[in-house]
Amino acid sequence: MSNFVTYVICLPETQEARSAIVSGVRELVEKHGGEISGAxxxxxxxxxxxxxxxxxxxxxxxxxxxxxxxxxxxxxxx
Missing domain, CATH: 1.20.5 (Single alpha-helices involved in coiled-coils or other helix-helix interfaces)
Known part of the structure; x- marks a missing residue:
């Protein structure tokens, strides 16, 4: 199994919701020792x-x- 995963997320219309999703993903990755290597x-x-x-x-x-x-x-x- 690879150590990499790719998702395509269809973001909601509002900037507030978009920002919450993006920052939430980043926080989870950092919290659990991952690293975002591309976006x-x-x-x-x-x-x-x-x-x-x-x-x-x-x-x-x-x-x-x-x-x-x-x-x-x-x-x-x-």
Whole structure:
């Protein structure tokens, strides 16, 4: 199992609620010894899914990227 997890959260409309969710997630991560290693204000998972589904996208690219990501994560764990 990986030490990384990715969520896409559909935030509510109000800025107050958005801020509460974001700060709450950050507080929980810090409280339990985690570290936020990246963040985006876009739905990167859907974007990547669309790229991978494109007719011109070669499957080996995704396989290679996943293998390289595992290497990066393994180095970060040491």
């Amino acid at each position: 985006s204000n876009e739905d990167e998972m859907t974007v990547l899914d669309m790229i991978e589904q494109h007719e011109d996208f070669a499957d080996y690219i995704a396989d290679d990227a996943r293998a390289k990501a595992k290497e990066v994560h393994a180095k970060a764990a040491n």
